[in-house]
Amino acid sequence: MWAMIRRWFDPDEVRSVGTTPDYRFSLANERTFLAWLRTALALVGGGLAVAQFLPEHRLRVVIAVSLLALGGLVALRAIDHWARSERAMRLGEALPPSRFPAILALVVTIGAGALLVATLL
Template identity: 45%
Template sequence: MREPAWRKTGKTPDYRFSLANERTFLAWIRTSLALLAGGVAIDQLTPDIAPPPVRVTLCVILALIGAGLAALSYRRWGRMEAAMRQDRELPFSAVMLVMTIVVALAAITFGVLILVAR
């Protein structure tokens, strides 16, 4: 695998900051896996929560959001690493706001489905 171009510029940051950035990346990966696992669990463990087309659609949406978050987290990790190497301000990321909204909407949606299913 080819090394990213940003690794050849600037100076190597303090390893503690690189490791902190990597831990943050891994936390985002865990979150994306949780979204994927949630989609699978809803489909397999709660077949009566909603009509099959609605349930499958919601599960696919969760899986796609999980996949998108995994891709965005790698991009975010690289941008942070490049900024640290260049002694620049860390770039803003809207991922946290978007994920907050997504999780809140998912909680409301599944809460309503649970109440309606009873």
């Protein structure tokens, strides 16, 4: 666990294995990471908006906390995926598969339905 977290914060840890890949691939990996961070920030912003603007209702708190927690989870997932992908590229391995985008899409769909219900109540 600590080795994984250390990889997130220590660039030398990532560079300690394999060979340097084509910079275009590393930069594409970084752009993907930044896209995930934008998604995380949008979820956090959505959670704050729900907390502030939906009428007083128990569902409001559930949706707001869920969006805030999901935003944090997406940010953590982004850094983990970046580090695992960078390591795989350096070692010439296949990029790590991920079900996370599909899971996130389902969770966002369910959340949108809950927001619709909360807004109509």
